[in-house]
Amino acid sequence: MKAVVLAGGFGTRLRPLTIEFPKPMALVGNAPMMEHVLGLLKEVDVDDVYVMLYYQPEVIKGYFGEKKYGLKLNYILPQKDLGTCGCVKFIEDKLNETFIVLSGDVLTDFDLKKAYEFHKKKKSKATIVLTRVSNPLSFGIVITDEDGRIVRFLEKPTWGEVFSDTINTGIYILEPDVLRFVPKDTDFDFSKDLYPLLLKNKVPIYGCILDGYWKDVGNLRQYLESNLDFVNGKIRIKGKGKFVGNSFFGENVKIGKGVKIDNSVIGDGVKIGDSAVIKDSVIYPSVEIERKVKITRAVLSYRVKVGELVEVKNGSVISDNCIIGRRAVIGENVKIWPDKVVDEDSILTTSLIWRDRWQNKLFGNFGITGLINKEITPEFATKLGASIGAYLGEGSYVLTSRDAHQSSRMIKRAIINGLISVGVKVGDMRVSPIPVVRYEIGKEQEAGGIHVRRSPFDGRVVDILIFNNTGGNISARQEKSIEQLFFREDFVRVSPDKVGHIVIPPRAYDYYVDGFLHNIDVESIRKRRFKIVLDYSFSPASIIFPQILGKLNIEVIALNSHIDPEKTSRLREEYNSAVKNLSSIIKTVKADIGFMLDNGAEKIMIFDERGRVISGEKALYTVIKLMSLEKKGKVVVPVNAIKEIEGISGIKVEYSPVHPRSIMEYAKKEDVIFAGDNRGGYIFTEFQPNYDAMFAIGKILEIMSKNEIKISDIVKEIPEYKLLFSKVSCPNEAKGMIMRKLMEFGKKKRIVLIDGVKFLFKSSWVLAIPDQDTSFINIWVEAKSNNEAKRIIENFEKRIKNWLKGI
Structure with a gap:
């Protein structure tokens, strides 16, 4: 028989378990479900099996080969999805005798010989194997007469339509001539299409009720139950391995001391550390479980690595190749997709699907960042808003703002919902430049602010920036407090009468304009009558800055001076084109200077009167040198700034960590007159201790006008230097070791420990800092020549790589 x-x-309902392999390859008793099906067919004297493939066919073919249990396996791959019956029609020419059809993922121990004998005795054209279940709602109900002939089908009824507990198991015994009713190359189903058609044509079809175990493994809960049924002897199938106590073990399992394993299936090559507890669970082959791990009613797929003291709770499923860090807690019913990393000490309460890792921290270098609608969703944002609101306290007042993109609006509104749900009042500034929002905070007793923007570096990513009660970025300690509330979901929603309300701050823009003009020499700028070229980069600065520039009597050739929601981030080629265009226009119109804003209006790129770009560390030197013409005092620069700044007359340099938050914190110090970085961010502290591109432009023009100087005059004075940057790949768990090695290496050398480790040599320096967001060590080198800088950086790269080899 065939x-x-x-x-x-596709096994969609078993995801994430079935992402890396098709559903028939899911293990029950350490063997694929399809292997149990083939064992069942062997008992019915089947010799030829046609395996209909579609999703990940190579996995099934690679495992079973051409023969199994003496059965000849013929693999068929239709070019499109033809449905359960349509794919059988596809091989009609090969089916010239009575044949059985069944699913490769059915789990049963039915005696199919009885069904075959029934089929022949009744001279049936089609026999459906039936069984009785307590809840038939998810199945096709079949009603038969006293002789077993089918009189009615009902697919997935409601309780009001349930007339029987006898259901279709999806196992069929058929005669070849029924396939004449099936159209070719058409999506055609047995239950929905063929059997009603046979009834209509009065073709004799019968139902054979069989006793025994049968389960439609339709979801992950049923999948786990199937394995537990196997362990408890409820199904007569042969697993791969042996029973030890009340659990089933594959080969080469290594178990530590004091391990407790109860009512579970453990796969081949699994390693279990001391004092681990595993109960009612399925552990796939090659899983590594460290000491004192607790796993309850969970499924861990191939090659999962679980760190010590981890707890995996009821209903969780961890897919292939995931790494769960030490002391992490995987909450109930959490699903983790393949190749994910959960950081140590994390508490994971929602499924991890799109993002590469679940970290025990939310914040990175640019606030909270993630893929829009994948990593940062409205649900995430609402929870974040509630966490921030709970940290600030019921009755607090918080500003919110965004850039012009619709995704930023979506996330900001979700954050607002979270804030008001815990009783926080919200002042919504809608689309606003970031410096205006920062400047407004504190004017009306605001406790902080939140700005949502599409990342300027990647249009798929959203950044969420959170400000403290002075408009600066919140501190690391504040970040940690918010993270704890977020991960623990430790916040209480208020009663309906205490829900926060939303207002529009009435004077935010007035405050900013007044403060701007009060802190700048308006008359000096007006007298100079500057001509500038200004690229707004489609920024919300175009809402307010033209008003200020008009009061300064500046002739402005404005580019991209309207808000465009689709231009909140620029591709590299768009950015390069904009730079080239601005440079050309400066030369054409003979402008005094040019500027390009970023979309948040926090940073600028400077162009001299000849259209030449002044960027990075050169721009930082230029702005500080320019400012020294008017003011003497302390300036703050990041520890990776060029040493030549120290040589500017009248300037005392204080180095800060490179993180923007640190630079803004240092800018708040009483004796600091200026702070800046190598990325176009400048802080003139007399106005506000935060990045502000608009005020920086105003201040640069003021000093140029008062000293009758061109920006190119300053650039000419920059001493010769060479600054190189590199990064070395380094696993997060090895970063601490690398920094320790660097400290040991620097024992007898001059080092600075402001941020990372900075080595000071006679005419050069080297700085190494572990990257906060990625698995790299960042290295900067400044030297007098390119060759010297290159030699030093290669030496440090080699040293770090050798240390990593020793892990």
Whole structure:
């Protein structure tokens, strides 16, 4: 006899378990479900099996080969999805005798010989194997007469339509001539299409009720139950391994001391550390479990690594190749997709699907960042808003703002919902430049602010910036407090009468304009009558800055001076084109200077009167040198700034960590007159201790006008230097070791420990800092020549790589 095994399903309802392999390859008793199906067919004297493939066919073919249990396996791959019956029609020419059709992922121990004998005795054209279940709602109900002939089908009824507890198991015994009713190359189903058609044409079809175990493994809960049924002897199938106590073990399992394993299936090559506890769970082959791990009613797929003291709770499923860090807690019913990393000490309460890792921290270098609608969703944002609101306290007042993109609006509104749900009042500034929002905070007793923007570096990513009660970025300690509230979901929603309300701050823009003009020499600028070229980069600065520039009597050739929601971030080629265009226009119109804003209006790129770009560390030197013409005092620069700044007359340099938050914190110190970085961010502290591109432009023009100087005059004075940057790949768990090695290496050398480790040599320096967001060590080198800088940086790269080899 021949058989057709339907093995082309996607197994969507078993995801994430079935992402890396098709559903028939899911293990029950350490063997794929399809292997149990083939064992069943062997008992019915089947010799030829046609396996219908569609999803990940190579996995099934690679595992079973051409023969199994003496059965000849013929693999068929239709070019499109033809449905359960349509794919059988696809091989009609090969089915010239009675044949059996069943699913490759059915789990049963039915005696199919009885069904075959029934089929022949009744001279049936089609026999459906039936069984009785307590809840038939998810199945096709079949009603038969006293002789077993089918009189009615009902697919997935409501309780009001349940007339029987006898259901279709999806196992069929058929005669070849029924396939004449099936159209070619058409999506055609047995239950929905063929059997009603046979009834209509009065073709004799019968239902054979069999006793025994049968389960439709339709979801992850049923999948776990199937394995537990196997362990408890409820199904008569042969697993791969042996029973020890009340659990089933594959080969080469290594178990530490004091381990407790109860009512579970453990796969081949699994390693279990001391004092681990595993109960009612399925552990796939090659899983590594460290000491004192607790796993309850969970499924861990191939090659998962679980760190010590981890707890995996009821209903969780961890897919292939995931790494769970030490002391992490995987909450109930959490699903983790393949190749994910959960950081140590994390508490994971929601499924991890799109993002590469679940970290025990939310914040990175640019606030909270993630893929829009994948990593940062409205649900995430609402929870974040509630966490921030809970930290600030019921009755607090918080400003919110965003850039012009619709995704930023979506996330900001979700954050607002979270804030008001815990009783926080919200002042919504809608689309606003970041410096205006920062400047407004504190004017009306605001406790902080939140700005949402599409990342200027990647249009798929959203950044969420959180400000403290002075408009600066919140501190690391504040970040940690918010993270704890977020991960623990430790916040209480208020009663309906205490829900926060939303207002529009009435004077935010007035405050900013007044403060701007009060802190700048308006008359000096007006007298100079500057001509400038200004690229707004489609920024919300175009809402307010033209008003200020008009009061300064500046002739402005404005580019990209309207808000465009689709231009909140620029591709590299768009950016390069904009730079080239601005440079050309400066030369054409003979402007005094040019500027390009970033979309948040926090940073600028400077162009001299000849259209030449002044960027990075050169721009930082230029602005500080320019400012020294008017003021003497302390300036703050990041520890990776060029040493030549120290030589500017009248300037005392204080180095800060490179993180923007640190630079703004240092800018608040009483004796600091200026702070800046190598990325176009400048802080003139007399106005506000935060990045502000608009005020920086105003201040640069003021000093140029008062000293009758061109920006190119300053650039000419920059001493010769060479600054190189590199990064070395380094696993997060090895970063601490690398920094320790660098400290040991620097024992007898001059080092600075402001941020990372900075080595000071006679005419050069080297700085190494572990990257906060990625698995790299960042290295900067400044030297007098390119060759010297290159030699030093290669030496440090080699040293770090050698240390990593020793892990």
